Amino acid sequence: MGRADERRARQSGGRRAAPKNRSPRREAPPTRGASRSAVEAPDTPEAPDTTAPVPGGRAAARRAAAGKKGGRGAKGGKKQKSLIRRIFTWKKILGAFLIMTTAVIGALVWLYVSTPIPAGNPDAKLQSNVYKYKDGSIATRDGDVNRENVDLSKVPKPVQHTFVAAENKTFYNDSGVDLRGTTRGILNTLMGKGAQGGSTITQQYVKNYYLSQEQTVTRKLKELIISLKLDREKDKNYILAGYINTSYYGRGAYGIQAAAQAYYRVDAGKLSVEQGAYLAALLQAPSQYDWAVATDTGKRLVKARWNYVLDNMVEQKWLDKSKREEMTFPEPLAPKAAPGQEGQTGYLVFAANVELAKQLVATGVADDFESATALIKKGGWNIELNIDKKKQKALETAVKEQLTSKLDAKKRSVDGDVQAGAVSVDPKTGAVVAMYGGKGYTEHYVNNATRTDYQPASTFKPVILAAAFDENAKTQDGDEITANTLYDGTSKRPVVGSDIGFAPENEDDQDYGDVTVQTALNKSINSVFAQMGVDVGMDKVLKVADDLGMDTKDLKAVPAQTLGTMGASPLQMAGVYATLDNHGKKVTPALIKSATNSAYPSFKHTDPIGEQVIDREAADSVTSVLTGVVDDGTAKKSVRDNPLRKGQKVAGKTGTSDNNKSAWFTGYTPDLVTSVGLFGEDAKTGAQVTLTGATTGLTTVAGRINGGGFPAQIWAAYTFGVSTKVTKFDLETDQGAAVQTASPSPTSSPSSSPTPSNTPTTANTPTNTPTTGAPTPTNTPTNTPTSPEPTGNTPTAPSTGEPTVDPTDPTDPLSGDGQ
Numbered sequence: 001m002g003r004a005d006e007r008r009a010r011q012s013g014g015r016r017a018a019p020k021n022r023s024p025r026r027e028a029p030p031t032r033g034a035s036r037s038a039v040e041a042p043d044t045p046e047a048p049d050t051t052a053p054v055p056g057g058r059a060a061a062r063r064a065a066a067g068k069k070g071g072r073g074a075k076g077g078k079k080q081k082s083l084i085r086r087i088f089t090w091k092k093i094l095g096a097f098l099i100m101t102t103a104v105i106g107a108l109v110w111l112y113v114s115t116p117i118p119a120g121n122p123d124a125k126l127q128s129n130v131y132k133y134k135d136g137s138i139a140t141r142d143g144d145v146n147r148e149n150v151d152l153s154k155v156p157k158p159v160q161h162t163f164v165a166a167e168n169k170t171f172y173n174d175s176g177v178d179l180r181g182t183t184r185g186i187l188n189t190l191m192g193k194g195a196q197g198g199s200t201i202t203q204q205y206v207k208n209y210y211l212s213q214e215q216t217v218t219r220k221l222k223e224l225i226i227s228l229k230l231d232r233e234k235d236k237n238y239i240l241a242g243y244i245n246t247s248y249y250g251r252g253a254y255g256i257q258a259a260a261q262a263y264y265r266v267d268a269g270k271l272s273v274e275q276g277a278y279l280a281a282l283l284q285a286p287s288q289y290d291w292a293v294a295t296d297t298g299k300r301l302v303k304a305r306w307n308y309v310l311d312n313m314v315e316q317k318w319l320d321k322s323k324r325e326e327m328t329f330p331e332p333l334a335p336k337a338a339p340g341q342e343g344q345t346g347y348l349v350f351a352a353n354v355e356l357a358k359q360l361v362a363t364g365v366a367d368d369f370e371s372a373t374a375l376i377k378k379g380g381w382n383i384e385l386n387i388d389k390k391k392q393k394a395l396e397t398a399v400k401e402q403l404t405s406k407l408d409a410k411k412r413s414v415d416g417d418v419q420a421g422a423v424s425v426d427p428k429t430g431a432v433v434a435m436y437g438g439k440g441y442t443e444h445y446v447n448n449a450t451r452t453d454y455q456p457a458s459t460f461k462p463v464i465l466a467a468a469f470d471e472n473a474k475t476q477d478g479d480e481i482t483a484n485t486l487y488d489g490t491s492k493r494p495v496v497g498s499d500i501g502f503a504p505e506n507e508d509d510q511d512y513g514d515v516t517v518q519t520a521l522n523k524s525i526n527s528v529f530a531q532m533g534v535d536v537g538m539d540k541v542l543k544v545a546d547d548l549g550m551d552t553k554d555l556k557a558v559p560a561q562t563l564g565t566m567g568a569s570p571l572q573m574a575g576v577y578a579t580l581d582n583h584g585k586k587v588t589p590a591l592i593k594s595a596t597n598s599a600y601p602s603f604k605h606t607d608p609i610g611e612q613v614i615d616r617e618a619a620d621s622v623t624s625v626l627t628g629v630v631d632d633g634t635a636k637k638s639v640r641d642n643p644l645r646k647g648q649k650v651a652g653k654t655g656t657s658d659n660n661k662s663a664w665f666t667g668y669t670p671d672l673v674t675s676v677g678l679f680g681e682d683a684k685t686g687a688q689v690t691l692t693g694a695t696t697g698l699t700t701v702a703g704r705i706n707g708g709g710f711p712a713q714i715w716a717a718y719t720f721g722v723s724t725k726v727t728k729f730d731l732e733t734d735q736g737a738a739v740q741t742a743s744p745s746p747t748s749s750p751s752s753s754p755t756p757s758n759t760p761t762t763a764n765t766p767t768n769t770p771t772t773g774a775p776t777p778t779n780t781p782t783n784t785p786t787s788p789e790p791t792g793n794t795p796t797a798p799s800t801g802e803p804t805v806d807p808t809d810p811t812d813p814l815s816g817d818g819q
Contacts, residue, residue, distance in 0.1 A: 129380070131345075131348065134388050134433075142341075158319065161318040161319075248373065248374040263282075287373060344392070360376075365601060387591070390722070419448050421448025424718070426671070427673050454661065457707070460561075460564030465517070467536045469618035470544060471536055473532075486516060490512070490513065502558075518628050526562075530563070538562075547614065563658075573675040577667070578668070580623055586610030625736035626736075629653050634706065635652060638709065648727075660691050663678045672719060676711040676712075
C-alpha cells in the first residue's frame with residue numbers, strides 16, 4: 001500500500017489500513033506467557049476482539065471513552081463548550097472586527113466628503129466687551145481689537161521657524177494632523193478628562209479660525225477632517241501665516257504683529273530670533289508666561305520653553321549651533337494698558353476676565369484657561385460686576401487720603417516703592433463690592449488686589465486658631481486649646497513636638513512669658529502660634545486654610561508656615577475672613593454678577609456661598625477673639641480709637657512680614673469684610689523690597705510700617721464711612737473678648753519648652769490674670785482694655801543682622817515675623 005492509499009484509509013476509517021499480509025486488527029506484542037500458551041494450545045478458539053476499531057476513527061473513540069467516564073455531567077459540559085465554540089469562533093470574531101473597521105473607515109470617508117472647509121469663524125472677528133457696575137451703569141468698554149494681520153513674507157524666515165520648532169517640528173512634511181494626539185484627545189473628552197495637547201499647527205489654526213474652543217468630540221472630529229482637507233488644498237506657508245496671525249499671545253494681542261508691538265515695541269518684520277522664540281513660547285500659556293506678571297515658576301518655565309525652541313531649531317538645521325550658544329533671553333518690555341483702562345478700571349476688567357475664564361473652563365465651554373481667555377478676548381460679552389460705585393469711590397478715596405497723598409518719592413526714594421491693594425466683600429453674598437488694584441492700571445500693570453506673591457504674615461494666625469478650635473486640639477500637656485489657654489510667649493523658644501526644629505523670634509525679640517491665647521493674638525506673639533500650629537498639626541492647619549479659601553495645595557506642612565510665609569492676596573484673605581464672619585460657611589469672593597454672550601451659555605453668579613467648612617462655634621470663637629485684637633491689640637490706635645467709629649463692632653488682625661516687605665490689616669463688621677495690603681516693590685525692577693522708612697505717618701520702631709499703621713488707617717477710613725450700621729456679631733460661643741465680662745481664668749498650665757530661653761523673663765507665675773513677663777503692663781482682655789500697644793512704647797530697636805531670608809522657603813525659621 002502506498003502513502004496515498006494510507007492517507008485515504010485514514011480519512012475514511014480514522015486509522016491506517018493494515019497491510020495485506022496482516023490482520024486488520026491491531027495486535028499487541030505478545031507477552032512471554034502468551035507465546036508459551038500459543039505453542040501449548042494452538043487449537044484454542046479465539047476470544048472476541050475488544051480492541052476493534054470504533055466507527056468514526058480516533059476522535060469518535062475519544063468521545064465514546066469520555067462519555068463512559070463522565071456520564072451525564074460530561075455530556076452537559078460537552079454541549080456547553082460546543083455552544084461557546086460555535087458562537088465565538090475565530091472566523092466570527094475576525095468578521096466582526098472587519099465590519100467595525102469598515103464602518104469606521106466608511107464614516108470617516110463620509111465625514112471627509114460631506115464636511116467642507118467653512119468660511120472663517122465669525123467669532124474670529126473680535127468685538128468689544130462691555131463692563132457694567134452693579135447699578136447697570138457702564139464702567140468701560142474694552143476698546144478696539146488689537147490685531148493686524150501681516151503677510152508671511154514680512155516675517156523673517158528664522159522667526160517663522162521658531163513657531164514651527166515650538167509647536168510642530170514635522171509641520172513641513174506631515175499631513176496636517178496628529179492621529180495619535182487627536183485620538184487621545186477624543187478619548188479624554190469622552191472620559192471627561194479635559195483637554196489634551198498634541199495638535200499640529202494646522203489643527204490649531206483650524207480650531208482658532210474655522211471652529212471654536214469648545215471641548216466636544218464633534219468639534220475634534222471636524223478639526224481632524226478640515227485639517228486634512230486644508231493641508232491638501234493649501235500650501236504650508238498659507239497655513240503658517242494663518243496660525244501666527246490668529247493665535248492669542250496675551251496682553252490683548254492677537255497675531256504676531258500685535259504681539260511684537262505689545263512685548264517689544266517693534267513690528268513683526270524686525271523681530272530677532274530670540275524675540276521670536278519668546279513669542280512662540282508664549283503660545284503655550286500666555287497668561288502664565290507673560291514676563292510682567294509671571295511668578296518665579298512661570299519665568300523659569302518660559303525660559304525653559306525658550307531654550308527648547310532654539311534647541312529644536314538647531315536640531316532641524318535652521319539655526320547654527322555657535323550662534324545659538326551666544327543667544328541670551330530677551331526680557332520683554334513692560335506692558336501698556338489699552339485706552340479706557342486708566343485708574344482702577346483696568347484692574348477691574350482684568351480681574352473680571354480671569355474670573356470669567358475660570359467659569360468657562362469649569363462649565364466645559366473652553367478646554368483650558370488659555371482657550372477661555374481667547375474666547376473672552378474675541379468679544380461680545382456683556383459683563384455686570386458686583387462693584388458698588390459708592391463703595392468703590394470710598395475705597396479709592398481712603399487710600400488716597402490715608403496713604404498716597406503722603407508719599408513723596410522725590411524726598412524719600414522708598415516712597416516710590418510702596419504699592420497698595422485692597423478688596424471689600426459682602427460676607428452674606430460673597431459679592432466683591434470694591435477693589436483697589438494700585439495707583440493706576442496704565443502706570444502699574446500688576447493688580448495688587450489679586451497678586452499672591454507677598455506673605456500675609458500674622459493675618460494667617462486666626463487660621464491657626466480656627467484649626468485649633470475646629471479640631472478640638474490640645475496642647476502638649478493634653479489641655480484643650482481655648483481663648484484662655486496659657487502658652488509660653490518667650491521669644492526664640494523652640495517648639496515642642498515637631499520633628500523639624502523651629503524657634504521663631506517675636507517682633508523686636510520681645511519676651512512675653514506666660515500669656516493666654518487671647519493675649520497672644522492681641523500681641524501677635526510668634527512663639528505662641530508656632531507652638532499652637534504644632535499642637536494642632538500643621539497638615540490640619542493647612543487643610544483648614546485651604547477650606548477657608550487660601551491656596552495651600554503645594555505647601556509643606558512645616559512649623560514655619562505658622563508665620564504666614566506662603567503667598568496670598570487681599571482677595572484671598574478677604575474670602576478667608578468672610579468665611580469666619582459667615583459662621584464657617586465658605587464664602588468665595590465674586591467680582592462678576594452675570595456675563596452674557598449670544599454665542600455661549602450665560603454665567604450668573606447668584607450665590608457664591610458654599611458649604612460649612614468649619615464648625616460654626618469654631619468660626620464664631622475666632623471672631624470673638626479677633627474683637628480683642630481690635631480693642632486691645634495692634635490695631636487699637638487706628639481702629640478702636642478712630643474718630644470715625646460710631647460704635648460699629650469690629651474683628652480683625654494685623655500682619656507685618658519679614659523685613660517689612662508687606663504690611664496688612666484684614667478686618668470685618670457683621671456686614672462687610674475688607675482686606676488691605678501694602679507691598680514693597682522696587683519701582684524699576686519689580687523686586688520685593690522693604691517698606692521701612694516710607695512716609696512720615698504712623699510708623700513704629702525705626703520707621704517700620706506695621707499692619708496697625710497705614711493698612712489699618714485705610715481700612716477704618718473706608719469701613720466706618722460706608723458701614724454705618726451698629727450691629728452686634730451673632731456669635732454662638734462662650735470664648736474670646738467679645739463675650740467676656742470679667743477677667744478670664746486660665747484653663748491650662750503653660751505649654752513650655754524643655755529648653756529654657758537664653759533671655760530670662762520676669763513674673764512668669766500664672767495667676768487668674770496672667771502676666772506677660774515682658775516690659776509691658778499686665779494685660780487683661782476685657783471689653784474695655786487698658787493695656788497699651790507694645791510696639792508703641794517699646795524703645796528697643798528692631799532685630800538686625802538677620803540672614804537674608806528666602807520667603808519661598810517654608811523651612812527657613814526667619815521667613816516671616818511681626819504683627
